[in-house]
Structure formats: structure tokens, C-alpha cells
């Protein structure tokens with residue numbers, strides 16, 4: 001199998017069946033290295049719905065994607081066999097059944113020794129990914145881009161809404177909190193006790209102030225993740241709403257797409273076992289710029305995987 005994108009010089013980028021980066025759509029058990037997979041589920045949102053439409057919209061916008069990285073000086077397509085492996089089965093009216101289907105899908109994917117990047121979906125879809133990945137690799141180090149801490153309590157009696165995955169991941173022992181980092185965090189919070197959980201578990205919380213006060217120092221002081229199994233969860237609302245308006249719970253005062261690129265390029269991660277991009281909400285995305293930012297993030301994540309190949 002030749003894992004090459006459809007050439008934009010042969011077939012115009014607006015033509016053809018939409019797959020991630022115009023790559024081949026293959027069965028899960030094919031011989032690729034990294035599978036890009038959609039998880040179209042948004043039953044965990046607390047405010048604006050619509051993230052269920054993100055995988056298909058991001059596939060469409062990724063028609064503009066190209067493989068050669070300017071500063072890394074390599075082409076991901078030459079380093080990795082990357083494929084679109086379709087969408088994970090989901091159940092729009094049941095989070096419980098969605099989690100069950102995600103467990104089956106991702107555990108079988110990991111049994112085949114595949115790396116994956118999941119395109120959500122709201123942020124409640126990350127917990128089943130971390131469960132499957134830690135079952136295979138042991139406790140993970142988490143790099144979490146977000147405006148929100150995602151350690152919040154249950155709401156309406158429901159434990160697994162889109163603002164809770166970090167709390168569950170720590171309580172279930174899926175991640176090592178003191179070796180994990182959150183990036184892009186900002187207020188307002190419901191109260192200062194929202195910070196109790198991250199403080200108690202010693203998660204490294206970095207804010208937009210930390211990024212902007214001295215950017216090169218911030219980049220230099222990021223932890224070195226070495227060969228430790230690491231997972232990156234990228235909530236698009238880490239970006240400012242001027243760069244990513246199409247999201248479920250936008251928060252002003254966020255990162256620029258440029259800052260996000262530079263942070264992703266500065267991360268020292270040699271063993272990225274999986275990643276996801278969540279909370280892209282196409283119905284609230286004028287000019288499709290949020291999906292475009294997601295495509296660029298997806299490219300940078302693939303570069304991190306290619307770099308260590």
C-alpha cells in the first residue's frame with residue numbers, strides 16, 4: 001500500500017472524496033503506522049452542541065494540508081505511513097454505549113501496535129482513549145492544551161461531561177499528574193476551589209500569562225518528556241476565540257495559532273503514543289478558521305510522531 005496523498009497538481013484540492021490530508025482510507029488492520037480516526041460524538045457538551053460534525057469538516061479542510069514542515073525540514077509522508085481509518089462507531093443518544101464502542105475500537109487498534117490521532121468530538125471522548133492507551137503502555141504523561149482545567153465536578157448528576165476527563169484520568173490512575181502539564185489555561189473559574197484538584201495532585205498548570213510574559217523562556221522551560229509514553233490532548237478552545245470561534249465553550253484571552261504552533265514545535269516528546277483534537281464545533285465556525293487551525297495542529301502532531309521515527 002502506498003500511503004501518499006492525492007496530488008494537488010493532478011487532482012485539484014477541492015475535488016475527490018474527502019479523507020484526512022487526502023490520504024488513503026484503509027481498514028483498521030492495514031500496514032500503516034499512524035491512523036487518523038474521527039470520533040463524532042458530542043453528547044458530553046454543557047453548552048453549544050455541534051462537535052459531532054468536526055471529523056467530516058476537518059477532513060474537508062485538510063484538503064489544503066501539505067506534508068513538508070518548514071522548520072523541521074522533513075516531509076511527514078516520507079517518514080510515516082499515515083492513513084485515514086474512518087470513524088470510530090458512536091451512539092449519539094448514549095454516552096455509555098459510545099464509551100463501550102470506543103473501548104472496543106481503540107483497544108483493538110492498540111493491539112495491532114498502531115499509533116493514532118483521534119479527531120473528536122467533545123472533550124468527554126478523551127477519557128476512553130486514555131483508558132485504552134494506559135492499558136497498553138501503563139501510566140501516561142499528559143500534555144493538555146485547553147482554556148479549562150477539565151477537573152470539574154459532576155453536573156446534573158453526570159460524571160462524564162466534557163469538563164471532567166482530567167479528574168477521572170488522575171483518579172483512575174491513567175496519567176501521572178506530577179509529570180503532566182496543562183497549557184493555555186485561563187479564567188474565569190466558578191471559584192478558587194476549582195484549583196484545589198490540580199494543586200493537590202501537583203499538575204503543572206501554565207496560563208496564557210506564562211506563555212506571553214516571556215515566550216522564549218516558556219518554551220525553554222517546558223518539561224522534557226523523553227521516552228516516557230505521552231499523550232497530547234488538544235482542546236481547540238486553548239486558542240483565542242478570534243482564532244477558534246467554532247467551539248463549544250469559548251474563552252477570551254487565549255493563545256494565538258502562532259503561539260500554539262511554536263509550543264507544539266518546542267515539545268520534547270520521543271514517545272507520543274496517541275493524541276486527540278477536540279471541541280471543534282463547525283456550526284459556530286464562520287469562514288471555517290477553527291477547522292483550519294485543527295488541520296494545522298493535526299499536522300504538527302504528526303510531525304512529533306514523525307520526528308521520533
Ligand code: MN
Nearest residue numbers: 147148235237
Ligand atoms: Mn476547553
Ligand code: MN
Nearest residue numbers: 123146150235
Ligand atoms: Mn477541554
